Every structure is written in structure tokens, then in C-alpha cells.
Amino acid sequence: MDLFGNYFTEKTNLLPEGGTVHYFGRIMPKPEADRFYEALWHTIAWKNDEANIFGKHFITKRKVAWYGDQPFAYTYSNTTKQALPWTTELLELRNLTEAKTGTIFNSCLLNLYHSGDEGMAWHSDDEKALAKNGVIASLSLGAERKFAFKHKQTNQTVSLVLEHGSLLVMKDATQTNWLHRLPPTKIVTKPRINLTFRTILEM
Ligand SMILES: O=C(O)CCC(=O)C(=O)O
Numbered sequence: 001m002d003l004f005g006n007y008f009t010e011k012t013n014l015l016p017e018g019g020t021v022h023y024f025g026r027i028m029p030k031p032e033a034d035r036f037y038e039a040l041w042h043t044i045a046w047k048n049d050e051a052n053i054f055g056k057h058f059i060t061k062r063k064v065a066w067y068g069d070q071p072f073a074y075t076y077s078n079t080t081k082q083a084l085p086w087t088t089e090l091l092e093l094r095n096l097t098e099a100k101t102g103t104i105f106n107s108c109l110l111n112l113y114h115s116g117d118e119g120m121a122w123h124s125d126d127e128k129a130l131a132k133n134g135v136i137a138s139l140s141l142g143a144e145r146k147f148a149f150k151h152k153q154t155n156q157t158v159s160l161v162l163e164h165g166s167l168l169v170m171k172d173a174t175q176t177n178w179l180h181r182l183p184p185t186k187i188v189t190k191p192r193i194n195l196t197f198r199t200i201l202e203m
């Protein structure tokens with residue numbers, strides 16, 4: 001049992017091989033999670049995401065934002081974004097996440113899914129700007145959503161539900177061997193905010 005009364009939950013690897021995923025469950029009381037959800041909803045510079053894929057320009061329904069220690073330029077899906085300076089709540093959440101994981105993070109990518117109609121397709125967080133096999137810490141606020149992993153070779157899948165105020169950590173070779181996604185669902189009608197704390201390599 002740890003200081004917070006959790007029985008080993010943070011030590012169980014959800015993946016059978018080729019990576020490490022720890023689900024910590026809820027890491028804050030519900031009123032705190034509610035407060036962060038409301039504050040982020042109003043204070044984050046949400047924008048529809050843009051992507052250029054096979055020469056086509058896409059604008060997503062999902063909204064995104066990127067914050068960091070420095071105005072890092074971050075390129076994915078052939079679009080470049082520049083990190084904004086941390087807000088008060090993001091610093092609080094970063095400190096909490098660092099304390100829980102024992103890892104330092106220098107940036108955070110945020111996603112806002114308005115309902116279950118919006119999700120994220122299979123991918124790995126293996127962009128060049130990210131530390132290889134670095135730790136990615138994912139905080140969830142708002143509606144509970146299913147989250148899934150799929151092994152790149154065996155197609156084995158592992159899934160779980162991400163609760164309001166919960167923390168999920170992906171590390172070691174997870175991004176090399178596994179894809180992950182947030183499946184769309186008809187059942188969920190309420191919004192969800194996700195924060196992924198990451199380490200960007202300075203180039
Ligand atoms: O919304 C989520 O839980 C996952 C987001 C994600 O995979 C990403 O931003 O790379």
C-alpha cells in the first residue's frame with residue numbers, strides 16, 4: 001500500500017508484453033476534478049486540429065491545445081504547432097502528475113472531445129520530437145471513455161475505461177510495439193478533456 005492508500009494499482013502492467021501501461025485510477029477527489037474540468041474548459045486556447053494527409057487538408061471536430069516550458073514547435077500530421085506558456089491549472093496538474101509518476105514533463109498536449117462522436121484513431125505517440133521510450137502521462141476529465149491498445153504484430157488488444165480525474169501512464173517500449181486509440185461511441189453524450197504530459201527533446 002502506498003501513501004495514498006492505493007493497493008498496488010499503479011504497479012500492475014496492463015500490457016502482456018512489449019511495453020508498460022499503468023492505470024492509477026482516480027488521483028483526485030471528484031470536486032477537484034470538476035474544478036479542473038471547468039477551469040480548463042474556459043481558460044485553454046482550444047482550436048480545431050488541422051492535418052495534411054495525402055495532400056488533403058482536414059479540420060477535426062475535436063479541439064486541441066499545446067502548452068510547454070518553452071515555445072517548442074511540434075510537428076505532426078504535417079502541421080506545426082507552437083507551445084503556449086503554462087496556465088495556473090496546467091501547472092497544478094503537471095505538479096500532481098509529476099509527483100504521482102516521479103517523472104518530469106516539459107509539455108502537454110490537450111484534447112477536447114465534445115461527445116462520443118469524437119475520438120482518436122489508432123496511432124502511436126512516436127513523433128521524432130518526443131524522447132524515445134519516454135514516459136507519457138495521460139489525465140482524463142469529464143465523461144468516462146473507453147481506451148484501447150493494439151499490438152502492432154499480434155493485433156492483441158487491451159482496453160480499459162478512463163475515469164473522471166484519472167491518470168494513465170504509458171512508458172518503456174509501449175509506443176514502439178503498441179497502437180492506442182479512443183474509440184468513438186454512441187453511448188457517451190458529454191464532453192471529455194484529456195491531457196497528455198510529454199517530454200519534448202530540445203533540438
Ligand atoms: O484522449 C486520449 O485519451 C488519448 C489522446 C492521445 O492518444 C493523444 O493525444 O496522443
Ligand SMILES: [Fe+2]
Pocket residue numbers: 123124125180
Ligand atoms: Fe496518443
